[in-house]
Amino acid sequence: MSADIVTGITDEPLDASALISSARRDTCGAVASFIGVVRNHDGGESVDAIEYSCHPSSQQILRDIVSEMRDRPGVHRIVAWHRVGHLGIGEDAMVVAVAAEHRAQAFRAVEAIVEDVKAKLPIWKKQELTDGSHNWSGL
Numbered sequence: 556m557s558a559d560i561v562t563g564i565t566d567e568p569l570d571a572s573a574l575i576s577s578a579r580r581d582t583c584g585a586v587a588s589f590i591g592v593v594r595n596h597d598g599g600e601s602v603d604a605i606e607y608s609c610h611p612s613s614q615q616i617l618r619d620i621v622s623e624m625r626d627r628p629g630v631h632r633i634v635a636w637h638r639v640g641h642l643g644i645g646e647d648a649m650v651v652a653v654a655a656e657h658r659a660q661a662f663r664a665v666e667a668i669v670e671d672v673k674a675k676l677p678i679w680k681k682q683e684l685t686d687g688s689h690n691w692s693g694l
Contacts, residue, residue, distance in 0.1 A: 556631075557625045557626055558624070558625040558626070558627070558630045558631050558632055558633050559631070559632045559633070560618070560621045560622060560625055560632070560633045560634075560635075561577065561632075561633070561634045561635075562614070562617045562618045562621050562634075562635045562636065563614070563617075563635075563636045563637075564609055564613050564614045564617060564636070564637050564638075564639060564678075565636065565637075565638060565639070566638065566639050566640035567638075568638070568646065568647070569636055569638050569647040569648075569649075569650050571588075571590045571647050571650045574634050574636060574650045574652060575588045575634070575650065575652040577634055577652075578632045578633070578634045578652035578653065578654045579632075579654055580631045580632050580654045582631055582656065583631050583632070583654040583655055583656055583661075584655075584656055584657060584658070585654070585655050585656070585657055585658040585660070585661040585662075586652055586653070586654045586655075586661060587652070587653050587655070587658065587661035587662045587664070587665045588650070588651060588652040588653075588665065589649070589650070589651045589652075589665050589666075589668075589669050590647055590649070590650050591647065591648045591649035591650075591669075592645060592646070592647055592648065593605050593642045593643065593644055593645060593646050593647075593648055594644065595644045597682060600682075600684050600685075600686075600690075601684060601685035601686070602644070602682050602683065602684060602685070603643075603644070603683045603684065603685050604641060604642060604643050604644065604682075604683045605641075605642050605648070605680055605681065605682055605683065606640070606641050606642075606680075606681040606683065607637075607638060607639040607640060607642065607648065607678055607679070607680055607681075608639060608678070608679050608681070609637075609639050609676075609677060609678045609679070610677035610678075612677065613637075613676060613677055613678055616675060616676055616677065617635060617637060617672065617676055620635075620668060620671045620672060620675060620676065621633050621635050621668060623671070624653075624664050624667060624668055627655075627660065627663075627664055628660065629655045629656035629657055629660035630653060630654075630655045630660055630661070630664050631654050631655060631656070632652075632653070632654040633651075633652070633653050633654075633664065633668070634650070634651070634652045634653075635649075635650070635651045635652075635668055635672070636649065636650050636651075637649045637672070637676065637678060639678065649669075649672065651665050651668050651669055651672075652665070653665045653668070679691060679692070680692045
């Protein structure tokens with residue numbers, strides 16, 4: 556059985572609670588999740604905000620990343636969204652939730668998805684620093 560998947564790239568704020576809740580299934584005893592949050596520092600520098608931009612293929616690449624996990628044993632539903640645009644400190648940049656029969660299955664799938672997103676998804680991060688400068692990552 557293949558898991559249901561829901562993915563998206565959006566410039567609208569992510570509702571982490573609703574996305575995580577949407578992963579629930581009666582057949583599953585676990586929902587594991589990850590919420591990537593904009594923090595106020597990076598590499599010893601103070602950060603005011605982040606501007607995420609993406610390649611036009613990002614939506615399909617995210618779906619492909621998640622689809623690689625859909626046949627894992629015990630996994631029934633996967634929800635993965637990434638935000639683009641201007642995000643302030645404390646805003647959610649990424650939400651991943653996996654419903655599985657058992658917790659280990661859910662935890663492993665969430666970790667694998669997050670690691671693959673960081674390695675493969677063409678989304679770039681421009682950090683706006685408190686000193687008025689900026690830097691880029693993911694290029």
